[in-house]
Amino acid sequence: MIEGDLVSLLEADAAAEDETIKRYLYHKTLTDDEELLSLLDRIIADERSHYKEFLDMIEELSTEAAEAETDSTEEEDTSDEESPPGLTPAQAALLQESLEDEYTSVLQYLYRYFTSRDGDEFEDYAIDEMKHMGWFAEALADSNIQPKLTHVAREIDNHEQALKIELSREEETIEKYSGARAKFADEEIKDLFELALSHEKYHADGLKREIVKQEKRSGKRFTIGSLRRK
Numbered sequence: 001m002i003e004g005d006l007v008s009l010l011e012a013d014a015a016a017e018d019e020t021i022k023r024y025l026y027h028k029t030l031t032d033d034e035e036l037l038s039l040l041d042r043i044i045a046d047e048r049s050h051y052k053e054f055l056d057m058i059e060e061l062s063t064e065a066a067e068a069e070t071d072s073t074e075e076e077d078t079s080d081e082e083s084p085p086g087l088t089p090a091q092a093a094l095l096q097e098s099l100e101d102e103y104t105s106v107l108q109y110l111y112r113y114f115t116s117r118d119g120d121e122f123e124d125y126a127i128d129e130m131k132h133m134g135w136f137a138e139a140l141a142d143s144n145i146q147p148k149l150t151h152v153a154r155e156i157d158n159h160e161q162a163l164k165i166e167l168s169r170e171e172e173t174i175e176k177y178s179g180a181r182a183k184f185a186d187e188e189i190k191d192l193f194e195l196a197l198s199h200e201k202y203h204a205d206g207l208k209r210e211i212v213k214q215e216k217r218s219g220k221r222f223t224i225g226s227l228r229r230k
Helices: 008-030 034-068 089-115 120-141 159-178 187-218 225-226
Strands: none
Touching: 008 034, 034 187, 089 120, 089 159, 089 187, 120 187, 159 187
């Protein structure tokens, strides 16, 4: 039976996440398999996000407990407290653009999943993109900005061509998200982009492997240069 107060249990959860991260990092030293390394990177990024969430919950509960111990009859002077800064127009535009890109990716990956014979990974990618879409929409809504749901999804019947287009889009997204953290002061939004970035890198690695398989079947050769000429 698990016993203990909530903070103690959360501290144990955080410690377990930390140990798990260290174990997965050690796993990476034991293999040269690119597919496995890519998967481990994605899992480690998720675990680091969980670890930080536990720490945030612990801090919040500890703060609430400390405040509860203060004399409730004392009035706090909040006149000098600063409200959290809102989004600048440029930040809001970046979040909205990212939201639209994620919406497009959801539809594109679901279409690939529905139309390909062995595309279970596309369903997984779509689920990841749904999460990103929700994160960015919530970040906008938290600043009283109405998220807009628009997309530019296209139906492409040629599977190999569609994979190359998706890879190109993923690489553009990776470049954009790589620089996004520096554009925000809000640590939560920074973390959202960081986690989304790890997922996009995982998708790109998977798409590259799938393109290689497709081109081996068709006898074509895949190069980065051939992608850029598309």
